[in-house]
């Protein structure tokens with residue numbers, strides 16, 4: 204396994220996973236990321252075992268999706284979400300932009316992201332608003348920027364997502 208890992212041998216992808224204790228990430232043997240120090244590596248027979256160990260998938264080799272590659276429509280969907288921060292995006296628009304039916308999109312998000320596409324979109328928007336506030340915006344305009352016309356609606360959604368009010372973020376900066 205050490206040999207397969209150091210040689211990034213893709214023949215062994217899926218046969219075992221390499222967990223790196225120092226980063227908390229698990230990889231496919233073929234991962235092209237920097238070879239970790241052997242002393243920090245634990246090998247797992249399955250992805251489930253690596254996850255049970257508390258490790259996360261690797262962005263580089265996409266170990267959490269193996270053997271599936273990322274669906275072709277996914278980048279278009281994520282782009283749409285990022286370009287429509289005002290919230291004026293719905294599932295119909297997503298299917299139009301990606302050319303993929305909504306049940307496939309929903310299932311993918313549920314399985315791989317753990318939430319619905321619209322919930323993920325809201326999360327992206329709220330994270331963006333949080334950044335705006337952290338860099339000096341008042342929370343009314345940050346909320347407005349992501350499509351909340353009422354500040355109470357924004358406060359509520361913000362508190363739900365981050366467990367704190369946008370006001371406390373302003374006090375803390």
Ligand SMILES: [Zn+2]
Pocket residue numbers: 229230231234235236261262263264265266
């Ligand atoms: Zn990797």
